[in-house]
Amino acid sequence: MKTNLIISLFITFFLCSCEWKSDVDDPVLNKLGTGHGIVTYTDYEPLKAKPINLHFYIPEGDIKTMPIVFILPGTGRNANDYLAAWMKNFRSKEVIAIALEFPQEYYSTSEYIEGNMFKKNEALPEEQWSFSVIEAIFSYVKAETGNQVNQYSLFGHSAGAQFVHRFVTFKQNTHLNKAVAANSGWYTVPDVQVEYPYGLKNSGYTDNTTLSHLFGSSLIVALGDQDIDPNDNSLRHDEQSDAQGLYRFARGEYYYSEGERISKANNMVFNWKKVIVKGVAHDFEAMMVQTINYLF
Template identity: 25%
Template sequence: MGALSFLMSAGLLGGGTSAQSADPQEPRREIADINGQSIEVFVYRPPSCVSPSFLFVFHGNGRAARSYAGSAREIADRACLTVFAPLFDEERFPNREYHRGGVVDDGELKPRDEWTTGMVSDLIRWAEDFEGRPGQDIYLFGHSAGGQFLSRVAAYDLPEGVDRVVIANPSTYVLPSMEEKVPYGFSGLPPKAATELTREYLAAPVTIFLGEEDTGDKDLARNDQAERQGENRLDRGERTFELARQVAEQNGWDFNWRLVYAEDVGHSGRGMLQSDYMIEALR
């Protein structure tokens, strides 16, 4: 039984965790060699868990990976999860490379082996080697800019074996649309590949996780593609989910997305990670 399945059956007591208070240790900084690049990864291990699953946490526009790892400690302790929070620094990974997945450059599709999205598979393999525990359940969580990144990962480059992708409060999504160009849709890809990727995207274990109070416009993407998705992050998430449901239904495709709300939470990574609804988002 996976850690989260056990957690749910045990009444949110934690997969193998004790009822004692969390260890006060801070996330530790490690260095991962990912295709010749040194990537800082902040790691937190729940102190009283025998065999934790892996939770990868992708930070927002502020690039505060250490802070995000710290904010994930509560869910890690409750759900028996080792946290890995990689830092995508702005110098090497500007918005086009992080937020939008490094899929296009100046409107042109890049070679697949240059996409930043591919680093997620590499990070998973690094974590398995680092912990010496391959084959663990894998959960991906991204908030804001990290949510934008994971939308591109889920749409174009999802690693095999990922148990759940939680896309929390991003400014933009990849729409299941042949009209919107990559990286906001699937136009620009070879037609056969675009159709197959869209089908796989809608069948992927995706949770759209929305703060009910995330209706402001601070740092909200305002380009033409973003504006077509809705007025604010809450609106854009709801519209994207509904469009995805409709496209899957119209084509007779599997649809494995879920929509989960965090009550009384605005645009806050900490608020989402520490929400009582985080367990539901990961399930």
């Protein structure tokens, strides 16, 4: 009898051990608080019918003073993987990290990476832009946690980097501190002679205020020097994007150099930084690990 009990306990322990998952993969909270979990955000009235999932990690410590970073994932919208990568590598950082999932059923590719600024070539009011929800989420996080910081930072990779660099381009009067745009597939270059969305022509934002705001922003253009596959099936190829280069690394180099050139031609302050990550291709975790310290 005693032997059978021991065997039973052993089997139970073995099965439980096999089914156990790391808490990195298993969200445990459904409201913002110390720990990690997911909150579905619908408080921004203009986009109330298009919820956004906030995958968050808040470490122990003085929440009131912690920096806030919003993480924008790639085209797969896999915010859970991005948060897991953050928790794997940066648990010791006293930072509120929130990976933003714009669900594909509510946000098309263009509504995500281009911010929903236009619909059928008609300009939409700024409050309807996908970009505009960032400020609302920042206010929500502060209200829910008691956080008192005045700014936030952004990290985006691939499609998320497209969101980030266009957010910096078109959203003014925000609480943004610094932004990392890592391995973007293609860019809206700050050239008023190139048609939107590849440039600023006909975007409605070709004035010096837009350019000086963009060039004066703390934008970190992060590029994996091995992100050089021109045949990546998720990489856009058309005349306009290929004019920027045939693969992501070349396009990022082009975007940065054009920004530097145009800012100098207009005698504008240029606050961008280019970071080349050696030996890394299209790997969001490696890019995060190598560039996140530029934000803090």
